[in-house]
Amino acid sequence: MLLADSGEDRLSAREIDFIAQRDGFYLGTVSEDGWPYVQYRGGPTGFLKVIDDATLAYADFRGNMQLLSTGNIGHDDRVSLFFMDYAHRRRLKILARAEIIDGRDDPALLKRLSDPSYAAKPERAFVLHVEAFDWNCPQHITPRFTEAEIATRERALRDRIAALESQLNQLASSAG
Ligand SMILES: Cc1cc2nc3c(=O)[nH]c(=O)nc-3n(C[C@H](O)[C@H](O)[C@H](O)COP(=O)(O)O)c2cc1C
Numbered sequence: 001m002l003l004a005d006s007g008e009d010r011l012s013a014r015e016i017d018f019i020a021q022r023d024g025f026y027l028g029t030v031s032e033d034g035w036p037y038v039q040y041r042g043g044p045t046g047f048l049k050v051i052d053d054a055t056l057a058y059a060d061f062r063g064n065m066q067l068l069s070t071g072n073i074g075h076d077d078r079v080s081l082f083f084m085d086y087a088h089r090r091r092l093k094i095l096a097r098a099e100i101i102d103g104r105d106d107p108a109l110l111k112r113l114s115d116p117s118y119a120a121k122p123e124r125a126f127v128l129h130v131e132a133f134d135w136n137c138p139q140h141i142t143p144r145f146t147e148a149e150i151a152t153r154e155r156a157l158r159d160r161i162a163a164l165e166s167q168l169n170q171l172a173s174s175a176g
Pocket of ligand 1: 039040041042043060061062065066067068069070120121
């Protein structure tokens, strides 16, 4: 068993829905001399695609030309993914084996993973074969909200303010 209390290796609807709602995650790889290396990966919500209940994939870019994650995976395919949902105080960790597929070898896959509205050209696909996952307890996760999440929660308030302002304007003009 790779993760304490886990033993799970097939993603259920709960994990699949959770991943589809994420706009970023942390990717841990193992360097050639054994150092853990963590990089953040972000994109439009759902950019990390669930191919099936044991496979995830996303499009990768050339980036800063260091290609550290790519290089690390070249010698050790074990990766750790860490997802945070601050708003709902949820976190999920996944262990997987990464396969890097050059876009020229599978253009259809890269197209499927790419966001057509994003101008940057993806070069390769990161395909992640899930070996284990586990949820952590919500304790100590401070709720934080993205601009989009705040906007959703503010909408009712803004609508109410607009309705009250309109009533106020009507009262002011009828009084005048
Ligand atoms: C044109 C371009 C687009 C990128 N788009 C993204 C992106 O959508 N999401 C992301 O996390 N990083 C993006 N990056 C950054 C790289 O993919 C990557 O995070 C960076 O090279 C560091 O990776 P490394 O630490 O594994 O070397 C982009 C980089 C470039 C040059």
